[in-house]
Amino acid sequence: MDRIILHCDCNCFYASCELLSHPDLRQLPVAVCGDPMERHGIILAKNEPAKRCGVKTAETIWKAKQKCPGLILLPPHHRLYAEYSKKINAVYGEYTDLVEPFGIDESWLDVTNSLHLFGGDAKALADTLRERIKREFGLTISVGVSFNKVFAKLGSDYKKPDATTVIARDNWRDIVFPLPVGDLLFVGRSAQELLGRYGVRTIGELSKCSEEMLETLMGKMGSQLYRYANGLDDSPVRGAADREPIKSVGNSTTFRRDLTRWDEVQSGISLLSDSVAMRLRRYGLYCGGVQVGIKNSRFQVFSRQTTLDHSTHLMREINDTALRLAKDLWKAPDPIRLLSVTALHLTEEAQSYRQLDLLGTDDTQQEKQEAVESAMDALRKKFGRGVISYGTAEDTISGEKIERE
Incomplete structure (x- = not known):
């Protein structure tokens, strides 16, 4: 028997969340960006009127303004998006225990074994979900229905906004x-x-x-x-009970030639920190500690780790911490064959252990950095991982590490 998979995708998620507080702007072109005063900033999200003007995610503000001079710019509020993401996934969880988030605004649902409890019609269930999300949160979703995860995602992308597309055994070739x-x-x-x-x-x-x-x-x-x-994807939808807790997320790099200069080490650490931070954001996780490992040309391995005063999934904070550890750990110019950066003490919620800043400057800086790195995520999602990175390094990635309990 075929599986019944739904892929639910929140439409214009960042912009839609912002417009809940600005209902008067709904019919006007609106975009969310890092800093509305910075013309070289990046568009993180846009609403449908802005999309009709040709505004695209990940393009520069000045280019978007050229296409749409009346474009209204709003700053991002990532905690707000995380709150709505959690609430929406809780609704999905009322229909199946197999809910697998894919980023902050998308989720797969496997309803194969629960559909009979809700009428037995997959399209009708998808329509019910769309109506519930709209009624309860004021947001819209598009839903793809299919017999595997890949085609379900193609279905949610096929028609937007606020639509259901079924890609079934008898029509998938015509659509796909x-x-x-x-x-x-x-x-x-x-x-x-x-x-x-x-x-x-x-x-x-x-x-x-x-x-x-x-x-x-x-x-x-x-x-x-x-x-x-060819419609042969058989990857499972992993519910919370099936996903083993992730203990750490790390990357290691074996270099084509040994590193002997600090600027080379900095470049390697930056590349690794960027990759680790990007994967943390993809998993919806924050780290409360960082570990750096070094293997020298004699194949001796040294490592050092530290805890953070607040949890993070930002490259800049992971990178700064990793560089401090590497500086303490490395005895220049001892040749470095391999570097690793690992995020430790992972949580699903941002946590802070530092003294509160009454002026809110720490939060402001974090929001700005969140905007920058979200823009990078948006670029990579659209154009591929290699489109943008921090710094350069002559290296070969040897593999990604994910350690689970």
């Missing part, structure tokens, strides 16, 4: 095959360009490629994309 290959999960800009060089521009064309050819071109990712394009 004409779509651009870039619409497929995890196909970023670089993968799109690579496939385009071989004449693969639609998901249908991707499905006709041999799995061996794609694996030769793209490694394991090629084999995965072959399965996605």
Whole structure:
């Protein structure tokens, strides 16, 4: 029996949350950005009127203003978005215990074993969810219904806002095959360009490629994309009970040549901290500690860790802490073969152990940095992971570490 998977995607999430406090602006073009006074800032989100003007997520404010001179800019409030995300996922949890968040504004639901409790009609259940979210929170969602996670996500993207799209066994080729290959999960800009060089521009064309050819071109990712394009995705929706608690999130880098200068070490630490922070945000986690590891050219391994006075998922804070640890740990110019940065003491809620700043300057700085790094996430989500990064490093990523209890 086929599974019944829903993918629920909040429409224009940041902007929609902000407009709950500004109902008078709903029919006007509105965008959320890091700093409305900074013309080189990035658009984090926009509402439908702004979208109709051609405003795009991740473009610069000045470019958006050129397209839409009347664009209204609002600052982001990330804690507000996290609160609504939690409330919305709680609603999903009333229909199934298999709810898997995918970022702050998207979730998969596996209703295979619970659908009969709610009428047995998957499309009707999707419509019910849309109406509930709209009625209870004033927000809209688009829902994709399908027999696997990848096609359910394609369905939620297919028609927006506030729509339900069913991609079933009898119609999936008609809907999926004409779509651009870039619409497929995890196909970023670089993968799109690579496939385009071989004449693969639609998901249908991707499905006709041999799995061996794609694996030769793209490694394991090629084999995965072959399965996605041919409707063979069988990845499970992992509910909270199935997801083992993540104990730590870390990355390690083995360098093409040994590092002997501090600026090289800084570059490597920045690359790793950026990757760790990005993954923490993807998992919806914060870390309360940081560990740095060094392996020298004699294959000796040294490590040092520290706790933070507040939890974080921001690259700048993880990077600053990791650099302090590396400076204490490394005896220059002892050659470094490998570096690692690991986030420890993970929580799902931001926590603070420091004395409150009565002027609120710490919170203001954090909000600004949240905006910067959210903009980077938006760019990477749209154009691929390699589109933007902190600094440069001559390195080869050897692997990502996720340790679970």
